[in-house]
Amino acid sequence: MFDVDWMSLVLPFAYLTVLGGVFMTFSTIYRKRKATQSANLAPWFGPHLQRNIYLSLLHLESPEEGAEKAPKIPSTVIKAALLRRAVEDIHRLVQIRSAKQACSTLLQRGSVGDDLWQRFQRAEKEMEDELRDVVMEVSPPTPEPRVLVRLGDYVL
Numbered sequence: 001m002f003d004v005d006w007m008s009l010v011l012p013f014a015y016l017t018v019l020g021g022v023f024m025t026f027s028t029i030y031r032k033r034k035a036t037q038s039a040n041l042a043p044w045f046g047p048h049l050q051r052n053i054y055l056s057l058l059h060l061e062s063p064e065e066g067a068e069k070a071p072k073i074p075s076t077v078i079k080a081a082l083l084r085r086a087v088e089d090i091h092r093l094v095q096i097r098s099a100k101q102a103c104s105t106l107l108q109r110g111s112v113g114d115d116l117w118q119r120f121q122r123a124e125k126e127m128e129d130e131l132r133d134v135v136m137e138v139s140p141p142t143p144e145p146r147v148l149v150r151l152g153d154y155v156l
Contacts, residue, residue: 044119048085050084053084054082
């Protein structure tokens, strides 16, 4: 009834297979290259000293088993370190939010490249995550943390 010439169908299917393979290879290489470029971007802010101090105080508060006993750190010192961490985070977030309009305008005009915009977006996301971590660190039963939680709600 229908006589199909299989040899004439092999060439188009081979062409589509090769074309699909080339496209997949190109997209894989392109995505890997973009990922390494975005990972190599310099951070927007320098090291976060207040976070490092707070985390080192928390680490000193809970010693590991078998280690010699360290002196007990007062809770007021830990709360003060957490408060300084929150103040620094809010300061950085305000800096990012105030620079966002200028950075987007410069990007639209073509004055700055996409790498600066990617650095900016990554810094904005990191600071929002950092502030969210600070809000989660604060325990709700005491009155002081409620101020931080409400302040975090206003900023976020």
